[in-house]
Amino acid sequence: MGQEKEFKRLFRDYYPQLYAFAYGMVRDEEACRDIIGxxxxxxxxxxxxxxxxxxxxxxxxxxxxxxxxxxxxxxxRQRYEVFYKTFYGEDD
Structure with a gap:
């Protein structure tokens, strides 16, 4: 089987399982799509x-x-935001 056909088959067969796996860890749809891509x-x-x-x-x-x-x-990032707000009292 050619590499392109094999790649398409792998994507089709595994994407739903991989998405569920990634979503279970990060709980963010956009992040899951980026990670899987x-x-x-x-x-x-x-x-x-x-x-x-x-x-x-x-x-x-x-x-x-x-x-x-x-x-x-x-x-x-969350720790930095807490630190920044604690010492500077601002959001940005």
Whole structure:
């Protein structure tokens, strides 16, 4: 099967499961779409390097890591906002 057909099949078959997985972690629809898009972009770049049958695991690992990064970033941003408001008493 050609790479493009294989990629389309993977996207069609796994997107709903991957979306549910990502949403369970970040609870943000737009973030989920971005994360899944990034994961499939990474998959496309490595499609020839991944053993057949390991694409699903690759996608889940990338999405998990990107969700964790998103959560960490959100927590850091919230801490900064609290710090800023505490010391400067302003929103911006």
């Amino acid at each position: 990034d994961a499939f972009e990474m998959l496309w770049g490595h499609l020839g390097d991944i053993k057949d049958g390991n694409e699903r695991g690759f996608l889940y690992r990338v999405i998990r890591n990107k969700c964790i990064d998103r959560i960490r970033s959100s927590v850091s």
